[in-house]
Amino acid sequence: MPISSPRPDLIDRIRRAARQEQFLQVVTAEEAMRRMRASFPFARMPAETVTLAAALGRVVAEPIAAACDAPPFDRSAVDGFAVRAADTVDASEATPRRLVLNAEVLACGVAPAIALAPGTATAIATGGMIPRGADAVVMIEHTELDESDPATPAILLKRAAAPGGFIGFAGSDIARGEALLRAGAVVTSREIGMLAAAGHAEVPVVRRPRVAVISTGDELAPPGTALPPGGVADSNAAILAAAIAENGGDPILMGILRDDEAALEAAVRQALAHADMVVMSGGTSKGAGDVSHRILSRLGEPGILVHGVALKPGKPLCVASAGGVPVIVLPGFPTSAVFTFHEFAVPLLRAMAGLPPRAETEQAARLAVRLPSELGRTEYVMVSLAEAADGAGLIAWPLGKGSGSVTAFSQADGFFAIPALDQGAEAGATVQVRLIGGAARPPDLVIIGSHCVGLDAVLEALAAQGIRARTLAVGSLGGLAAAKRGECDLAPAHLLDPKSGAYNTPFLAPGIRLVPGWRRLQGVVFRPGDARFEGLEGKEAVRRAAADSDCLLVNRNAGSGTRILLDGLLGGAKPAGYANQPKSHNAVAASVAQGRADWGVAIETVARAYGLGFLPLADEVYDFFVPEARIARPAVAAFLAELHAPATRARLTAIGFTPA
Numbered sequence: 001m002p003i004s005s006p007r008p009d010l011i012d013r014i015r016r017a018a019r020q021e022q023f024l025q026v027v028t029a030e031e032a033m034r035r036m037r038a039s040f041p042f043a044r045m046p047a048e049t050v051t052l053a054a055a056l057g058r059v060v061a062e063p064i065a066a067a068c069d070a071p072p073f074d075r076s077a078v079d080g081f082a083v084r085a086a087d088t089v090d091a092s093e094a095t096p097r098r099l100v101l102n103a104e105v106l107a108c109g110v111a112p113a114i115a116l117a118p119g120t121a122t123a124i125a126t127g128g129m130i131p132r133g134a135d136a137v138v139m140i141e142h143t144e145l146d147e148s149d150p151a152t153p154a155i156l157l158k159r160a161a162a163p164g165g166f167i168g169f170a171g172s173d174i175a176r177g178e179a180l181l182r183a184g185a186v187v188t189s190r191e192i193g194m195l196a197a198a199g200h201a202e203v204p205v206v207r208r209p210r211v212a213v214i215s216t217g218d219e220l221a222p223p224g225t226a227l228p229p230g231g232v233a234d235s236n237a238a239i240l241a242a243a244i245a246e247n248g249g250d251p252i253l254m255g256i257l258r259d260d261e262a263a264l265e266a267a268v269r270q271a272l273a274h275a276d277m278v279v280m281s282g283g284t285s286k287g288a289g290d291v292s293h294r295i296l297s298r299l300g301e302p303g304i305l306v307h308g309v310a311l312k313p314g315k316p317l318c319v320a321s322a323g324g325v326p327v328i329v330l331p332g333f334p335t336s337a338v339f340t341f342h343e344f345a346v347p348l349l350r351a352m353a354g355l356p357p358r359a360e361t362e363q364a365a366r367l368a369v370r371l372p373s374e375l376g377r378t379e380y381v382m383v384s385l386a387e388a389a390d391g392a393g394l395i396a397w398p399l400g401k402g403s404g405s406v407t408a409f410s411q412a413d414g415f416f417a418i419p420a421l422d423q424g425a426e427a428g429a430t431v432q433v434r435l436i437g438g439a440a441r442p443p444d445l446v447i448i449g450s451h452c453v454g455l456d457a458v459l460e461a462l463a464a465q466g467i468r469a470r471t472l473a474v475g476s477l478g479g480l481a482a483a484k485r486g487e488c489d490l491a492p493a494h495l496l497d498p499k500s501g502a503y504n505t506p507f508l509a510p511g512i513r514l515v516p517g518w519r520r521l522q523g524v525v526f527r528p529g530d531a532r533f534e535g536l537e538g539k540e541a542v543r544r545a546a547a548d549s550d551c552l553l554v555n556r557n558a559g560s561g562t563r564i565l566l567d568g569l570l571g572g573a574k575p576a577g578y579a580n581q582p583k584s585h586n587a588v589a590a591s592v593a594q595g596r597a598d599w600g601v602a603i604e605t606v607a608r609a610y611g612l613g614f615l616p617l618a619d620e621v622y623d624f625f626v627p628e629a630r631i632a633r634p635a636v637a638a639f640l641a642e643l644h645a646p647a648t649r650a651r652l653t654a655i656g657f658t659p660a
C-alpha cells in the first residue's frame with residue numbers, strides 16, 4: 001500500500017537519519033580503545049571497609065597483615081600429656097618412665113596454672129595450652145596410668161618424646177605482622193577463613209563501581225510482562241546487569257526510557273549523580289542516534305570520544321566522558337550490545353573494580369562453512385565448537401543468528417574475527433576461536449539439521465545423564481551435508497522425495513545410516529474462524545488458498561522438508577506471499593497468528609501452541625542421519641538408547657508425535 005501522507009515524525013526521522021552520517025565517524029576498535037584509555041584512568045575505585053560476612057567476591061584494596069598469631073599460643077596437637085622431653089629420654093617398653101601427674105587438666109580454653117616441674121606431666125587436650133616448663137606432648141595411647149600410689153597418680157611412659165613433639169607453636173601458621181593478603185586478591189571463602197583466624201572482623205575492599213543501566217526504546221517492556229504488538233522484552237538490561245556484577249560492578253537498574261530526548265537526558269543526569277559509569281543500550285544507530293549524541297554532548301567535557309567503530313557487531317557504539325564519568329551507549333541489538341559491552345566496557349569496569357584483565361583463551365578450529373563478510377568492518381562470528389569425526393581437532397559452526405539474536409552470545413562457545421579487509425572466510429579455513437566463559441568444552445553430542453520439539457524431549461533425558469548436546473537448526477539438507485562431511489553426530493531430517501513419495505531413505509549416502517525417529521502431522525495452519533479454511537480438507541484448502549490472491553501465504557525456506565511438501569502440493573504455482581520464507585514452523589505460526597499472513601504449513605504441535613486452526617496434509621517422517629564413523633561414540637549410543645526407551649516414546653506420544 002503506498003504511503004499517501006507520510007506522518008511528520010516519519011519525515012523527521014528520515015531527515016535525522018541523513019544527518020546522522022555526520023555524527024558516525026567510524027574508527028577502528030583499537031583507536032576506540034586508545035581514546036578510552038587516554039580519557040579514563042582505568043584505575044581502581046577508592047577503598048571501603050566491609051565486614052567478613054559481606055566480603056565474599058570483593059577485591060582487597062590494600063595489603064592486609066595478620067593482626068595476631070595463629071595459633072595464638074603454643075598448643076597441643078593431640079590428646080595426651082605435656083612433658084619435658086628431657087624426662088623421657090630413656091623411656092621404653094622395658095623401662096617405662098614414671099611421671100607424676102600435676103593436679104590440673106588443660107582442656108581447650110584453660111589457662112595453665114601449674115608450671116611443669118621436672119619429673120611431672122600434665123594432662124592436656126588437643127588444642128590445650130602448653131604449660132610453662134613443658135616442651136613436648138605425648139599421646140595418651142603411648143602411656144599407661146600408674147595408680148600404684150593413690151596419693152600421687154602418675155603415668156608410665158613407654159617411648160621417648162622429641163622436643164617440640166606434638167606442639168603447634170604460636171604464630172607457626174601465620175605470624176602477627178605477616179602479609180596475609182595482597183591488594184587485588186579476590187576474597188573467597190578461603191580468604192575469609194584466614195582473615196577471621198588472623199584477627200580481622202572487617203576488610204578493606206575496593207568500592208564496587210556503580211554502573212547505571214538504562215534501556216531505551218518505545219518497544220521495550222520489562223521481562224515477563226505481556227508484550228503488545230511490536231513489543232520486545234528488555235533483555236539487554238538483565239544481561240548487562242548480570243555481566244556488570246560478574247565483572248566486579250554494582251549494577252543500578254534505571255529501567256526503560258521511551259525515545260524522548262528530555263526524559264532521557266533527565267535520566268542520564270540522574271544516573272550521573274549516583275554512578276561511576278553509565279551504560280545505555282539502544283537508539284545509537286541511524287535515525288535515533290542523534291538524540292543520544294545531542295544529550296551526550298551536553299553532559300560535560302570532553303563529551304563524545306567515539307561514535308562508530310568498524311566492527312560487526314557493534315558499529316554504532318558510542319562512548320562519551322561526562323566530566324570524567326564514562327557513558328557508554330551500546331547498540332540495541334542484543335548480540336551487539338553484549339558483545340560491545342564485553343569488548344569495551346568490561347576492560348574499564350574490571351580496572352575500576354580492581355580486577356585483573358579477563359583471562360582469554362583461544363583455540364584453533366576448522367570453519368565448517370564459507371562465510372561472506374562486509375568489507376571494511378572487522379566481523380566477529382559467534383561459533384559453536386564440535387569435535388571433528390576424523391580426529392582432526394575442532395570444527396567451528398557459525399551460529400548464523402545475526403546481531404539481533406538474544407541467544408547467539410549466550411549459546412556460542414566463542415567467536416573469531418574476519419579481518420576488515422577480507423570479504424569472507426572460506427570453508428575449511430583454520431580460525432582462532434576466542435572462548436567465551438573461559439573453559440568452554442565441546443558438547444558431547446552435536447546435532448545439526450532440522451529442529452523439532454520432539455528432539456528436546458529426547459535431549460532432556462540425555463541431560464539427566466549428564467550428556468550435553470548442542471543443536472544447530474540449519475534445515476534437513478544442511479544437516480545431511482554436515483553428516484556427509486562427518487561434522488556432526490546426528491542430522492535430524494524430514495526430507496520428502498517427491499518422485500517416490502518416501503521420506504529420508506532416498507537421500508541416504510555411503511557412510512551414513514538412517515535411524516528412524518517419529519512421525520509428525522503436517523498441515524495447513526490458519527486463524528480459527530477464518531471461513532476460507534474452516535471445515536475444509538487439507539489439500540482442498542491449499543488449492544483454494546493458492547487461487548485466492550487476497551489470501552496471503554507464509555512459505556518456508558528452500559531445503560526444508562515442509563517446503564518440499566508444499567511445493568509438491570502447489571504443482572508449480574506461486575501464490576501470494578510465496579516469497580516470504582522464514583526458516584521454522586514457529587515463524588510460520590507466528591506470522592499467521594499475528595495476521596501478517598493467512599496460511600502456511602506447519603506441524604500440528606506448533607499450530608496448537610499458537611492457538612491456530614489445523615488441517616492435516618501429510619504424516620511427515622522425522623528421522624536421524626548418523627555418520628557411521630560416529631555411531632559408536634558413547635554419546636551417540638546413549639542418544640539411540642534413549643530414543644527407543646519406553647519413557648521417551650511415551651513423552652513423544654504425549655506431545656503429539658508417533659514414535660517409529
Ligand SMILES: Nc1nc2c(c(=O)[nH]1)N[C@H]1C(S)=C(S)[C@@H](COP(=O)(O)OP(=O)(O)OC[C@H]3O[C@@H](n4cnc5c(N)ncnc54)[C@H](O)[C@@H]3O)O[C@H]1N2
Pocket residue numbers: 215216217219220232233234235236237281282283284285286288289313314315316330331332333334336403404
Ligand atoms: N539504515 C541503517 N540501519 C541500521 C544501521 C545502519 O548502519 N544503517 N546499523 C545497524 C546496526 S549495525 C545496529 S547494531 C543497529 C543498532 O541500532 P540501535 O542501537 O539504534 O538500536 P535500536 O534501533 O534501538 O534497536 C535495535 C534492535 O534491538 C532491539 N533492542 C533495543 N533495546 C533492547 C533491549 N534493551 N533489549 C532487547 N532488545 C532491544 C530493538 O527492539 C531492535 O530490534 O541498527 C542497525 N540499523
Ligand code: MOO
Pocket residue numbers: 311312313314315316331333336403404
Ligand atoms: O554493528 Mo551492528 O552491531 O552488527 O548489527
